């Protein structure tokens with residue numbers, strides 16, 4: 767059984783960067799639907815007791831093509847949104863500290879270079895998808911973008927997402943309409959870097 771995280775803040779807590787109606791719809795409709803559909807498909811496929819990261823890393827072990835597709839789309843939607851909602855905070859923004867700060871600077875040169883590159887990938891993702899910051903067990907960082915509800919776990923390279931920017935229109939259209947770049951800029955004001963740094967440290971510490 768897969769469960770949505772409890773939102774650690776109110777729907778309106780991320781105003782004015784992310785509006786309350788978008789948050790409520792996103793969490794209580796979109797994320798709830800991905801979660802329900804994942805549970806239905808996982809039960810039919812007999813994989814409901816797997817860890818979600820293991821499940822998304824081994825989709826090819828599901829032989830039924832329709833169930834594989836349902837678990838890829840809805841399992842991705844379930845996992846991606848748990849990450850997304852847990853790495854935002856009304857006290858967010860700024861920059862990370864600790865090992866993640868060092869790794870970002872070593873990899874990208876500076877925090878603003880990192881921000882520009884990730885923003886560019888997220889803005890340039892054609893159609894619905896995500897922009898990602900991922901890490902592997904050696905502490906390496908990599909940026910990527912993916913379509914639909916796909917994520918780096920499905921690519922099998924050992925990278926685990928630690929921060930994701932949802933660039934589906936449902937994440938921003940009510941407030942930002944077609945201005946995806948403005949939403950991405952605003953998203954950086956609510957990133958909970960403590961949570962992202964903790965995701966990073968959990969991966970490198972195994």
Ligand code: MN3
Nearest residue numbers: 796932934937
């Ligand atoms: Mn979404």
